Every structure is written in structure tokens, then in C-alpha cells.
Amino acid sequence: xxxxxxCCGLIHHVPPLNADERAVCTxxxxxxxxxxxxxxxxxxxxxxxVAAMALFPAAxxxxxxxxxxxxxxxxxxxxxxxxxxxxxxxxxxxxxxxxFSLVLPLIxxxxxxxxxWLCSMHQRHRAWTYRWMEQIGKWSMMDVMLLALxxxxxxxxxxxxxxxxxxxxAFALCVSMSMLSAIFFDxxxxxxxx
Amino acid sequence: MSDPSSNSDxxxxxxAATIKSISKVSAEFRSRxxxxxxxxxxISLGLFWAAYQGKGEMIIIDFSDSFGLKPEDRLKFHGVEIxxxxxxxxxxxxxxxxxxxxxxxxxxxxxxxxxxxxxxxxVLSLDSIQGLDTILGAKYLAIDPAPSGAKPASxxxxxxxxxxxxxxxxxxxxxxxxxxxxxxxxxxxxxxxGFRIGSVVQVGFATDARTVQARCAIAPEYRDLVRRNxxxxxxxxxxxxxxxxxxxxxxxxLSQMITGGIEVATPTDxxxxxxxxxxxxxxxxxxxxxxxxxxxLAHGEAWHRIALKMPQPIRLAVRWQERSFGFRxxxxxxxxxxxxxxxxxxxxxxxxxAPASAIADSLLVELAGLSLPASKLTIPTSVxxxxxxxxxxxxxxxxxxxxxPAEVTRWPVGLLGAKLPSEVCDVFLAHPDAANVLAIDAxxxxxxxSGWQIDDLLMIDRDYxxxxxxxxxxxxxxxxxxxxxxxxxxxxxx
Numbered sequence: 155x156x157x158x159x160x161c162c163g164l165i166h167h168v169p170p171l172n173a174d175e176r177a178v179c180t181x182x183x184x185x186x187x188x189x190x191x192x193x194x195x196x197x198x199x200x201x202x203x204v205a206a207m208a209l210f211p212a213a214x215x216x217x218x219x220x221x222x223x224x225x226x227x228x229x230x231x232x233x234x235x236x237x238x239x240x241x242x243x244x245x246x247x248x249x250x251x252x253x254f255s256l257v258l259p260l261i262x263x264x265x266x267x268x269x270x271w272l273c274s275m276h277q278r279h280r281a282w283t284y285r286w287m288e289q290i291g292k293w294s295m296m297d298v299m300l301l302a303l304x305x306x307x308x309x310x311x312x313x314x315x316x317x318x319x320x321x322x323x324a325f326a327l328c329v330s331m332s333m334l335s336a337i338f339f340d341x342x343x344x345x346x347x348x
Numbered sequence: 349m350s351d352p353s354s355n356s357d358x359x360x361x362x363x364a365a366t367i368k369s370i371s372k373v374s375a376e377f378r379s380r381x382x383x384x385x386x387x388x389x390x391i392s393l394g395l396f397w398a399a400y401q402g403k404g405e406m407i408i409i410d411f412s413d414s415f416g417l418k419p420e421d422r423l424k425f426h427g428v429e430i431x432x433x434x435x436x437x438x439x440x441x442x443x444x445x446x447x448x449x450x451x452x453x454x455x456x457x458x459x460x461x462x463x464x465x466x467x468x469x470x471v472l473s474l475d476s477i478q479g480l481d482t483i484l485g486a487k488y489l490a491i492d493p494a495p496s497g498a499k500p501a502s503x504x505x506x507x508x509x510x511x512x513x514x515x516x517x518x519x520x521x522x523x524x525x526x527x528x529x530x531x532x533x534x535x536x537x538x539x540x541x542g543f544r545i546g547s548v549v550q551v552g553f554a555t556d557a558r559t560v561q562a563r564c565a566i567a568p569e570y571r572d573l574v575r576r577n578x579x580x581x582x583x584x585x586x587x588x589x590x591x592x593x594x595x596x597x598x599x600x601x602l603s604q605m606i607t608g609g610i611e612v613a614t615p616t617d618x619x620x621x622x623x624x625x626x627x628x629x630x631x632x633x634x635x636x637x638x639x640x641x642x643x644x645l646a647h648g649e650a651w652h653r654i655a656l657k658m659p660q661p662i663r664l665a666v667r668w669q670e671r672s673f674g675f676r677x678x679x680x681x682x683x684x685x686x687x688x689x690x691x692x693x694x695x696x697x698x699x700x701x702a703p704a705s706a707i708a709d710s711l712l713v714e715l716a717g718l719s720l721p722a723s724k725l726t727i728p729t730s731v732x733x734x735x736x737x738x739x740x741x742x743x744x745x746x747x748x749x750x751x752x753p754a755e756v757t758r759w760p761v762g763l764l765g766a767k768l769p770s771e772v773c774d775v776f777l778a779h780p781d782a783a784n785v786l787a788i789d790a791x792x793x794x795x796x797x798s799g800w801q802i803d804d805l806l807m808i809d810r811d812y813x814x815x816x817x818x819x820x821x822x823x824x825x826x827x828x829x830x831x832x833x834x835x836x837x838x839x840x841x842x
Contacts, residue, residue, distance in 0.1 A: 197379030205381075205388035212392040216399050225486035227420040227432070320395045327388060338381075 157186050157342075187342075195340035200271035202335035206263050209328035214256060217319035219303065231321060232256065232299075258294035259332065262287060266335050269344065280344050291336065297329045404451040406434065407459050409489070411506040412444045415467045416487050423449050423465075423489040430455035433489065447506070449489065458493035460500045465491050466507040515549060515565030520574060522622065524562045524610065525554070526630035530582045538564055538610045539583070545570035548610065562630065564610070572647040574612060575783070576619035579638055581631040583609045616807055618643040620783040644806060646776055646787035654823040658785065659778045659816045660757040661686045662716050664695055668702040669710035676707065683814030685715060686825065689758040692745040696814045696828055696839065700727060700746055716752050724749040741798075741830045743841045765819065765826035768800060768840045774820035775838070777812055777829055786812070787820075793838070799827065800838040808836055 157168045159179040168177045168187050177186040213232070220229040230238065232255065239248035265287040269280060307316055411417075414436055423431035431451040439446045451459060468490050492511055515521065526532070529551060538546040546566035554561045566574055611634065646655070664685035669676045685695035693715070702711045711722040726747045752758075772793040777786040792803040802808065813831040817838045818824070827838040 194379060198381045201379055201381035201385045205385040208385070208389040208392045212395045216395055225422075225488070226418070227422070227486070229420060320399060324392060324395055327391065331384075331388060334381075 159184060159186055195338055196270045198338040199266060199269075199335050199340075202331050202338055203263055203266040203270060206328050206331035206335060207267060209324045209331065210260060210263065212324035213321050213328045214325075216321035216324065218321035218325060219319060220317040222315040222317070223313065229319065231319075232325075254293055254295045255299050258290050259296045262291050262294045263332055263335070265290075266332070266339060270335075270339060277344065284341055284344060296325070296332070300326060300329060404431070404453050405456055405459075405502070407449050407451060407502045407504065409447045409449060409465045409504045409506045410439060410444055411447060411467065412508055414445045414447070415469045417447065417467055417489070418486065421486045421488050423451070423455075423491060424468075425455070425458065425491050425493065430458065430491070431489075447489070456500070457496070458491060459502075459504070460494035460498035462498050463491060463494040463501075463504060464507055464511050465489055465504055466510050468510075516568060518568035518571075519546070520566040520568070520571035520622070521549070521624045522564050522566065522574065523625070523627045524564060524580055524630040525559045525627060526562065526582065527559060527632070529560045530632065532560075532562055532582065532610070536609050538566065538580075538612060540570065540573050540612050540614075545573060545612070562610070569648050569652070572621060572651065573614060573645050574622055575614050575643075575645075576622055576626075577617075578612055578614045578622075578628065579631060579634070580610055580612050580628050581634045581638075583611045613638045613641050614643050614645065615641050616643045618645060618783065642807065644786040644788060644808075646785045650774065650820040651776070651785075651787065654776075654818065654820070655782065657823065658776070658782070658818060659686055659759045659825055660780045661778060661814075661816050662756060662780070664693075664699050664814065665714040666699050666702070667712045667714065668706040670703075670705050671707060679706070682811075684812075684816070685814065686816050687716075687752055687756050687758045688745065688764075689760050692747045693752075694743060694745050694759075694764075694816070694825075694828070694841070696830055697742045697744040699814055700725060700744065716756055718748070718750055718752075720748055720750065741832065741837070741839050743828050743839050759816075759825065763824050764841055765822070765824040767842055768826055768838065769819065772800060775826070776818045776820060777808070778816045778818045778825070779812065796837070798837055799830070799840060802836040802838065804835060806836075 155168050155170075156165055157177075158165045159182060161184040162179060162182040164179060164181045166177070166180065166186060171177060171187065176188040178184065179186055215231055215233055217229045217231050217234070220227065222228075232251075236248050236252050236256070239251070265283055269284060269287070303318075303322070310316070417433060417436060419433050419435050421433045422429045423433070429452075431449045434448045434450050436445055436447050438444075466489070468488050489506075490510070532548060532551050534548060534550055536548040537544045538548065546564055549563040549565050551560065551562045553559075610630065613634070661684040663682070665680055665682050667678060667680040670679050671677070681699065683696060683699045685693050685699060687693050700713055709722065713720045713722075713725060726749075728744060728746070772790045772795060774790050775788050775793070777788065779785050786808065788802060788806065792806055793800045794803075795801075808829075808831065810831055812829055815829045816825045817827045817829055819826045825841070827840050830837045830839045
């Protein structure tokens with residue numbers, strides 16, 4: 155069977171492997187194939203993606219931050235923050251955040267679940283989904299928001315008081331789970347039937 | 349009987365069952381990561397559960413104006429947050445606003461029938477500045493909780509102004525009658541020697557509108573300063589006297605000019621205490637002699653602590669006869685003695701001894717309705733039988749042959765101070781009538797060789813001769829009062 159290396163793209167001929175063997179690239183020494191690799195990958199991807207999906211509602215609906223400034227309190231969730239931005243007229247910012255922190259991450263998680271677990275689509279269709287997921291994944295920037303929170307906390311800590319809400323835990327876990335899921339995912343599993 | 353699995357021509361027509369791997373799906377998805385998934389699901393559910401569990405009950409408070417209150421402002425009690433405003437909307441009649449407040453769980457019982465709510469906002473007046481924290485910061489709701497056991501309610505009518513401060517428990521509430529209001533405001537101070545001892549709770553008409561009534565509350569620790577013959581007068585506003593010598597402006601403090609104030613004075617011969625509900629007349633101005641009154645009134649925490657366990661001295665009279673120009677002449681000396689629970693009686697030595705000039709065996713001691721000749725007294729041998737000379741007065745204990753009546757209270761020997769403390773302290777002169785108990789401040793006492801001397805300027809009636817002296821600090825009897833020609837002394841018990 156011919157397989158290309160994920161890392162450097164060199165095409166190898168991979169002979170059938172025994173259970174205790176693995177194939178590595180002759181040029182860059184990265185892993186090309188492992189027996190049952192696609193099976194374990196599928197299970198892990200599915201588990202991590204489902205975990206991320208379970209945490210997603212808690213991360214966006216529960217209050218994530220509470221700001222106290224001179225006795226004025228303001229508590230907001232991610233969805234609430236987007237609504238606030240929309241109501242205050244910042245239409246563009248609201249749309250950007252809605253798209254890149256809410257909609258695209260959700261699509262990516264759902265796509266991962268579909269590819270690794272549900273298998274409800276035809277093989278060709280799944281390849282199409284995979285291509286799109288690769289493109290969309292670059293724009294799904296949940297992790298950037300964690301960084302933004304950190305920057306805000308450091309820069310504004312003298313002026314206002316911060317209290318993080320319960321959603322922060324869910325949010326951080328959700329980000330890690332969707333990243334783990336993407337790492338576990340092996341695209342070969344789409345085409346290789348066991 | 350033929351085999352049911354075979355038909356007549358002997359061929360087997362049953363279909364072969366499809367063989368499937370039992371764990372095909374599960375093998376594909378078997379992964380330890382699913383434990384992580386389970387954990388994440390539990391965390392997610394837990395967070396949602398915690399978020400909705402923490403939400404308390406919602407109450408609605410109606411106000412005529414929101415005074416700048418915003419959602420997420422707090423409901424505070426004694427400065428502690430017990431709830432948050434969730435939303436504010438116009439009420440159905442458009443004559444006010446409805447404030448929806450989410451209470452925390454522990455605050456639920458506070459919001460019952462009778463609870464009062466108001467919006468704390470800055471109030472600036474010449475008298476006082478209130479709600480200073482709300483000038484820059486957020487407004488907040490304050491609550492005066494319902495009495496315990498009240499029926500729970502979820503809709504309240506908010507107050508536009510903070511409620512009238514309810515006087516603390518144990519306050520003395522009195523009513524003053526005045527002809528005119530004279531500038532009196534709610535919360536105006538009641539002053540004793542310029543010191544605030546209470547405040548006006550409410551000023552209003554009498555029911556027949558013939559007078560103005562001021563409901564006043566005297567703080568619990570100062571209630572003993574007000575007696576039946578106390579005088580109250582209005583110190584509101586200011587008085588300007590323009591004369592040949594110049595202009596004289598009479599006003600105590602700026603705040604008194606604004607809100608007014610009531611001064612109270614108690615005569616030197618103070619009457620009994622008053623009880624709540626007593627009425628006094630409020631004079632327009634003070635008589636000149638009122639400012640000269642200087643009663644020594646027991647008051648404050650130390651007095652309250654020991655007021656109920658003061659010693660109860662009884663009257664003691666000693667009579668004797670003297671020969672003067674050939675006539676027998678009756679002499680007597682009056683004073684006090686303190687029966688002790690060991691059967692003996694504590695008094696000044698001179699109260700049970702006659703002077704050297706007395707006719708022998710003419711001594712007679714009277715107490716508690718008993719009249720006892722010297723033979724019936726058992727006096728310690730160390731005490732000289734005669735008085736006089738320059739010897740300092742001493743205390744002594746004697747016992748009597750007859751027993752005292754049962755109703756006489758006896759003072760425990762354990763509560764006698766062996767000697768005077770090394771430092772002067774605040775003391776009470778323990779007159780059996782609580783209204784006549786005199787308080788002597790440590791500042792009025794000096795230590796002398798023969799005991800503690802009390803300032804000569806202090807008015808103490810001669811009637812107090814021999815009365816027990818109680819220490820305010822330890823509530824022990826530490827000495828007896830001796831009123832001598834050269835001053836008033838507290839004599840040690842030794």
C-alpha cells in the first residue's frame with residue numbers, strides 16, 4: 155500500500171504490518187502507520203469531541219466573568235456578552251465574536267463527532283466534510299478568547315475587580331477537549347475500511 | 349416422526365445465520381478517553397446545576413422612583429450583600445417602578461410581611477451626609493427585615509426615604525409637650541450638659557392640635573439621667589442679643605442651628621427615675637438656675653451591671669445622755685449600717701460607741717425597729733468603747749443578742765473588700781433608694797492617710813453618714829462613708 159508521510163509528504167510503500175510493528179518515514183522519521191491506528195484514533199476522537207460538545211453549552215451560557223467597578227456589578231456570559239455588544243450597536247464586533255467563538259467552534263466539534271463516530275454519511279461526503287473542517291478549524295478561535303480574558307485580567311486588575319464565573323472551567327475544558335479531539339483524529343480512517 | 353429440520357426430499361432449506369463479530373462497534377470505539385468524556389459531562393451538568401441551585405427566590409418591590417438604581421445593583425443588610433436587582437420596569441399603572449430582586453437563600457426569611465425596603469442614595473444636608481458611598485458607586489437597596497415568624501411575602505411597597513430609626517432595645521421613650529415646634533426636626537439631639545444622650549424620634553401634633561408633641565428616645569445607658577423633676581428646654585435655632593456692649597450670638601453647634609436640639613437638666617436633689625411613656629413639658633428657654641444643677645447620678649454600663657445587687661443598708665441611730673449644767677440631756681447620732689450574712693452588722697465605730705462625756709450605761713442603739721442597750725451588743729474588744737479625740741474613724745462589725753427581722757436583706761461577707769484598692773476608682777454611695785444612689789467619679793477622690801477623701805465641692809447630704817461605698821469596677825463594698833467636720837472620707841473596712 156502506498157502512503158504519504160504527514161510531515162514531509164514523501165510517498166512510501168508500506169508493507170502489511172504485524173501487531174508489534176510500526177512504519178516510520180525514511181526521510182523525517184515521523185510515524186506513517188501503525189496497526190489498528192485508525193481504530194484507536196476513531197474512539198479517542200469521538201470521546202474527546204463528545205466531551206467538548208457536553209461542555210459547550212455550559213461554557214457559553216453560564217456567566218463567565220463578573221466585573222465590579224466602584225460598586226457597579228456586571229456579570230456576563232459569552233452569549234450575554236454578544237447580545238450586549240449587539241444591543242450597544244457594535245454590530246461588526248458582535249458578528250465576528252459570534253462567528254469565530256461560537257458558531258465555527260460548534261461546527262468543528264459537530265464535524266469531528268460525525269467523522270469519527272456517527273458515520274452516517276457516504277464516504278465521499280465525509281471527505282468533503284473533512285476538507286471543510288480543515289478550512290473552518292483555522293477560523294474557530296475559542297482558545298484566543300481565553301488569552302483575551304487573561305490579558306484583560308492583567309491590564310485592568312488595578313481599575314476593576316474581576317470574579318471569574320463557573321463557565322470559565324467549562325470553557326477551558328471545552329477548548330482542551332476540542333484540541334485533543336483534533337490531535338487524535340486520523341484522516342486515513344475515513345477511507346480505510348477495517 | 350420425522351426430524352422437523354429436514355423436509356421430504358432430505359435437503360436442508362433453512363438459511364444460514366449471518367455471523368457478526370460481537371464487539372465490532374465496541375472494539376472500534378474502545379478507548380480510555382471515554383472516561384474523560386464522562387467526567388466532562390458530569391462537570392457540565394454540575395456547573396448548570398450549581399448555577400440554578402444558587403438562585404434564590406425573586407421578590408418584587410414597588411417604588412415611586414428608581415433613583416438611579418440599575419440591574420445587578422445589590423440588596424444589602426448591614427453592608428452585607430443578600431440579593432441583587434435583576435430587572436427594573438415600569439409598573440402597570442405607570443406611576444412607579446417595580447424592582448425585581450433575587451434574594452440569596454439565607455435572606456429569604458428577612459423578606460416577609462413587615463420588611464421595609466428603601467434605596468440608599470446620597471443625602472447632603474448641613475446636619476449630616478448620608479449614603480456617601482453611593483455618590484460615585486452604585487446605589488443599593490437596604491432592608492429593615494421583618495420580625496421573625498412573619499408570613500412570607502413576595503411583593504413589597506418600598507419607602508422613598510429611609511425609615512425612622514427605631515430606638516434600640518431598652519431605650520427610655522418619653523413625650524415632650526411644646527407650644528410650638530420651634531425648629532425641632534426628627535432626629536434632633538437631646539443633650540445633657542451638651543452631650544448627646546438621645547434623640548427626637550418624631551415630631552407631630554397632639555391629637556387635638558393644641559400642642560406639639562415630640563416623641564423622644566433616651567439611650568439605654570443614659571436613662572438614669574432623666575428624673576421626674578428633670579427640665580427640658582428647646583435649644584433650637586439661635587438667639588441674637590444686641591445690646592450696648594455688643595452682639596451676642598447664642599448657638600451651640602451648627603447642626604443644632606439647623607435641626608434644633610433639646611437640652612435636659614436634672615436638679616441636684618434628683619427625684620425618682622421615670623418609666624417609658626412619661627410626659628414632660630418642653631420649655632422655650634431655660635431658667636438661669638437650671639444650668640447650676642449638679643446632681644451626682646449613677647448611670648452607664650457599670651451602674652446597670654450592679655444596680656440590681658446593690659447593698660441595702662438600714663438606718664442606725666445611737667442615743668445617749670450627757671450631763672450638762674446638772675441636767676440630763678439626750679444626744680443622738682444618725683447613720684447607716686449594713687447587716688451581713690454572717691449575723692454581724694457593719695457600721696462606723698462611732699455609731700455604736702458613746703463619747704467619753706456620756707453618762708455610763710445610757711447608750712442605746714436603735715436599728716430595724718429594735719432598741720438595744722449596750723449590754724445586748726457584742727462588740728469586738730479591739731474597738732474602743734468611747735469615741736472622740738483625733739483618732740480617725742474606723743469601721744467595725746458587731747453582733748446583737750436579738751435577731752434582726754427576716755425581711756432585712758443581708759449582704760454576703762464574700763462581697764466585702766478587705767481594704768481600699770491601691771488606686772482610686774469610680775464608686776457608688778449605696779443608698780437603699782435607687783434614686784438616691786450617688787455616683788462618685790474617681791476624679792473627685794484623693795487618697796489621704798485616713799482614707800479616701802471626696803472633693804468638698806460635691807454635694808453630699810449629711811444623711812449619707814455611714815452609708816456603704818461600692819466599687820463600680822468590682823461591685824464589692826469597699827468602705828463606709830464618714831461625714832466628718834474636716835471632710836467626707838471613705839473609711840476602709842479593716
